[in-house]
Amino acid sequence: xxxxxxxxxxxxxxxxxxxxxxxxxxxxxxxxxxxxxxxxxxxxxxxxxxxxxxxxxxxxxxxxxxxxxxxxxxxxxxxxxxxxxxxxxxxxxxxxxxxxxxxxxxxxxxxxxxxxxxxxxxxxxxxxxxxxxxxxxxxxxxxxx
Amino acid sequence: xxxxxxxxxxxxxxxxxxxxxxxxxxxxxxxxxxxxxxxxxxxxxxxxxxxxxxxxxxxxxxxxxxxxxxxxxxxxxxxxxxxxxxxxxxxxxxxxxxxxxxxxxxxxxxxxxxxxxxxxxxxxxxxxxxxxxxxxxxxxxxxxx
Amino acid sequence: xxxxxxxxxxxxxxxxxxxxxxxxxxxxxxxxxxxxxxxxxxxxxxxxxxxxxxxxxxxxxxxxxxxxxxxxxxxxxxxxxxxxxxxxxxxxxxxxxxxxxxxxxxxxxxxxxxxxxxxxxxxxxxxxxxxxxxxxxxxxxxxxx
Amino acid sequence: xxxxxxxxxxxxxxxxxxxxxxxxxxxxxxxxxxxxxxxxxxxxxxxxxxxxxxxxxxxxxxxxxxxxxxxxxxxxxxxxxxxxxxxxxxxxxxxxxxxxxxxxxxxxxxxxxxxxxxxxxxxxxxxxxxxxxxxxxxxxxxxxx
Numbered sequence: 001x002x003x004x005x006x007x008x009x010x011x012x013x014x015x016x017x018x019x020x021x022x023x024x025x026x027x028x029x030x031x032x033x034x035x036x037x038x039x040x041x042x043x044x045x046x047x048x049x050x051x052x053x054x055x056x057x058x059x060x061x062x063x064x065x066x067x068x069x070x071x072x073x074x075x076x077x078x079x080x081x082x083x084x085x086x087x088x089x090x091x092x093x094x095x096x097x098x099x100x101x102x103x104x105x106x107x108x109x110x111x112x113x114x115x116x117x118x119x120x121x122x123x124x125x126x127x128x129x130x131x132x133x134x135x136x137x138x139x140x141x142x143x144x145x
Numbered sequence: 146x147x148x149x150x151x152x153x154x155x156x157x158x159x160x161x162x163x164x165x166x167x168x169x170x171x172x173x174x175x176x177x178x179x180x181x182x183x184x185x186x187x188x189x190x191x192x193x194x195x196x197x198x199x200x201x202x203x204x205x206x207x208x209x210x211x212x213x214x215x216x217x218x219x220x221x222x223x224x225x226x227x228x229x230x231x232x233x234x235x236x237x238x239x240x241x242x243x244x245x246x247x248x249x250x251x252x253x254x255x256x257x258x259x260x261x262x263x264x265x266x267x268x269x270x271x272x273x274x275x276x277x278x279x280x281x282x283x284x285x286x287x288x289x290x
Numbered sequence: 291x292x293x294x295x296x297x298x299x300x301x302x303x304x305x306x307x308x309x310x311x312x313x314x315x316x317x318x319x320x321x322x323x324x325x326x327x328x329x330x331x332x333x334x335x336x337x338x339x340x341x342x343x344x345x346x347x348x349x350x351x352x353x354x355x356x357x358x359x360x361x362x363x364x365x366x367x368x369x370x371x372x373x374x375x376x377x378x379x380x381x382x383x384x385x386x387x388x389x390x391x392x393x394x395x396x397x398x399x400x401x402x403x404x405x406x407x408x409x410x411x412x413x414x415x416x417x418x419x420x421x422x423x424x425x426x427x428x429x430x431x432x433x434x435x
Numbered sequence: 436x437x438x439x440x441x442x443x444x445x446x447x448x449x450x451x452x453x454x455x456x457x458x459x460x461x462x463x464x465x466x467x468x469x470x471x472x473x474x475x476x477x478x479x480x481x482x483x484x485x486x487x488x489x490x491x492x493x494x495x496x497x498x499x500x501x502x503x504x505x506x507x508x509x510x511x512x513x514x515x516x517x518x519x520x521x522x523x524x525x526x527x528x529x530x531x532x533x534x535x536x537x538x539x540x541x542x543x544x545x546x547x548x549x550x551x552x553x554x555x556x557x558x559x560x561x562x563x564x565x566x567x568x569x570x571x572x573x574x575x576x577x578x579x580x
Contacts, residue, residue: 166315170312203349
């Protein structure tokens with residue numbers, strides 16, 4: 001899938017002169033939302049079905065600093081999907097193809113009452129999409145970072 | 146009422162080396178929430194009554210820059226209350242009593258269906274508090290800024 | 291000039307279910323940066339010339355709420371330019387052309403030592419651009435909001 | 436050392452009704468800054484010595500949701516210090532002592548030219564403090580989470 005593109009905003013920098021690290025966590029969400037939209041299941045559709053998908057864990061490594069007004073390309077892939085748990089992988093590069101960030105996020109699925117649900121049961125169509133994307137990512141092999 | 150105190154965080158600075166101006170708008174909210182709590186009507190109580198109070202307008206002047214790790218004192222007062230509209234005034238000073246920011250916010254009140262309500266009708270007790278605070282602020286006269 | 295386009299991010303919403311008002315102040319900056327870039331003088335070029343341009347005042351009115359994943363069009367124009375002071379005007383509309391936000395920002399210009407400078411002297415080329423844009427906006431007349 | 440206390444702000448919530456996960460990363464920084472201050476070496480002193488300490492990696496787990504206006508206690512400890520690399524551990528609990536977040540951050544040290552430095556050489560006094568805090572944390576054993 002095509003990479004999501006984010007331009008670093010002035011308000012995202014800090015007094016070190018570089019992008020504040022917390023913003024990369026927000027860009028992970030921006031890219032994830034875009035990824036779902038391109039996959040045909042925008043997040044608002046999931047919400048409309050009464051399902052929310054909170055972040056349960058994050059791990060990441062800041063490989064190189066960025067700053068205003070850099071453009072960042074963000075590539076998202078499904079690293080694991082097991083019905084109740086979704087794991088995504090993020091690779092951020094600058095326009096010279098230098099890796100600036102690598103990250104992972106983990107998500108669960110909750111119904112309106114806040115109870116954990118298996119997506120395979122609660123929303124089989126989207127579960128199928130994640131399964132296909134996980135296979136595709138596995139077939140593509142480890143990304144060059 | 147005692148001033149609210151906010152310490153400028155590193156993540157609130159930008160690459161000019163100073164606090165990014167958008168954060169003062171957030172501190173206005175922090176101070177407003179604290180102001181309501183001290184007045185005996187925390188915002189979450191208003192929410193529990195089924196009323197929300199969105200910001201409808203803001204005006205402000207940035208008088209002097211601040212940065213990490215400055216401590217800022219924020220004084221809030223009711224400049225006008227007319228049943229359906231609340232206007233608040235904010236004065237931010239540093240620890241040397243230098244004015245760094247002056248601002249105003251305007252708020253309305255909405256019920257669960259998003260309809261405008263008069264607070265004097267929907268929540269007379271809080272309306273009474275605002276009326277008393279407006280009188281108190283008027284009696285104190287213009288603040289020294 | 292073409293309007294700047296911002297998609298409301300999930301992290302920009304609050305528990306009222308709508309965009310938190312402080313984010314509009316950040317979008318003003320996003321649109322302003324884009325405006326300067328299109329005008330041929332990206333902000334980073336101004337910084338490279340040793341000039342910074344802090345926000346000195348803001349006033350705005352929130353006309354209608356927005357939320358994730360709305361797309362917002364932001365139109366920027368120069369409402370006044372007097373050598374040492376720049377005033378910009380912002381009109382934000384949704385994709386149905388409904389006005390959601392109107393705002394103004396005021397800016398000064400500082401050199402490396404933090405001293406106020408007249409842009410007409412410190413950077414005549416950009417001053418000329420602002421003068422032309424101010425004339426253009428005046429000729430276009432008040433915007434339909 | 437005494438836990439750092441953060442009250443969840445309204446602007447830190449999202450339309451799920453809970454604290455947006457990116458804010459915990461910012462609270463890690465708030466608590467870290469407070470930790471350094473209490474240890475006798477405020478971060479601004481490190482900056483004044485010409486050393487900055489960027490975040491190089493983060494990993495965390497969101498254990499329970501929080502929202503406005505919860506108060507969160509944040510406990511910071513040094514999990515590893517090796518001269519050039521500092522690793523910190525964070526435990527966030529609510530006022531009922533329920534763990535809401537566990538995280539780790541990794542930091543390096545850079546001089547004015549952006550070159551990696553060993554803190555043991557560049558700032559032996561602070562290095563000594565980190566060594567003592569690392570020993571203290573090791574002696575205290577794993578924290579109850």
